[in-house]
Amino acid sequence: EQSFGYDSGELDPSHWANEYKTCSGKYQSPIDIEENLVTKVNLPLLRFHNIDTLPTSTTITNNGHTVVLQLNYTAPVMISGGPLTPTYRFTQLHFHWGVNDSLGSEDLINNHSYPMELHMVFSNTDYDDEKIALTKNDGLVVLAMFFEITQEDNPVYSEIVNTLGQINMPDQTSNLSNGFTIRSMLPESTEHYFTYKGSLTTPPCLEVVTWIDFKHPIQLSHNQVQAFRMLRSKHGQLTHNSRPVQELSGRPVWYNVG
Ligand code: 1SD
Numbered sequence: 001e002q003s004f005g006y007d008s009g010e011l012d013p014s015h016w017a018n019e020y021k022t023c024s025g026k027y028q029s030p031i032d033i034e035e036n037l038v039t040k041v042n043l044p045l046l047r048f049h050n051i052d053t054l055p056t057s058t059t060i061t062n063n064g065h066t067v068v069l070q071l072n073y074t075a076p077v078m079i080s081g082g083p084l085t086p087t088y089r090f091t092q093l094h095f096h097w098g099v100n101d102s103l104g105s106e107d108l109i110n111n112h113s114y115p116m117e118l119h120m121v122f123s124n125t126d127y128d129d130e131k132i133a134l135t136k137n138d139g140l141v142v143l144a145m146f147f148e149i150t151q152e153d154n155p156v157y158s159e160i161v162n163t164l165g166q167i168n169m170p171d172q173t174s175n176l177s178n179g180f181t182i183r184s185m186l187p188e189s190t191e192h193y194f195t196y197k198g199s200l201t202t203p204p205c206l207e208v209v210t211w212i213d214f215k216h217p218i219q220l221s222h223n224q225v226q227a228f229r230m231l232r233s234k235h236g237q238l239t240h241n242s243r244p245v246q247e248l249s250g251r252p253v254w255y256n257v258g
């Protein structure tokens, strides 16, 4: 069981490297993406596979650090194209948020923080499983989506938000009876995105991730984001779970103009 946290003290992000050396590596995530410093590119189309089918079952878990959703399919959800050479298989999605609506995303855009960020984690199909992929520098892709606050609830998130009360304590799990398609969670346009090479944003901070951050945010109401802040970690309320930004160390960041 991983021991790390976000509240100030011995387990906070500034101490992660004591137990997990890679967390002080050179190519860490998240980062601040400055739009005037990115390299504009026109990459091949990013391709999504099997994203229109509902999962056969969906489990939702409070793992003490975030809310993780595992979706089970008869045909696996995959992505390819864009900056990617191999095909990557979807494994899980989870969220990062802040103590209030003025911060919470992990990557920043022009030093701007969004109130929440969704991560869809994908694993390289060239490797037998995610455990092996985690040891390769092209092992994982994370699709990142930013949220902005609107007046209206986003109905796609209603079932998730309504289930959070059942997984208030760490290690609690529940099932969604309806679930959702991956397509319904993507932003309107997926052709505009930033991409760079970085790390897991949680220990062990392995530098194995190709990040793809969609430019266009998704909408969520204040009350919907607020529900996430009510969850509990092993050490108290999970009011926030975003790692501070890390040094770019000369890495290129690309922007796909589409
Ligand atoms: O925080 C997640 C972690 O829970 C796990 O999903 C890991 C992949 O094995 O990825 C990180 S993150 O970098 O997607 N935040």
Ligand code: ZN
Binding pocket: 094, 095, 096, 119, 201
């Ligand atoms: Zn994440």
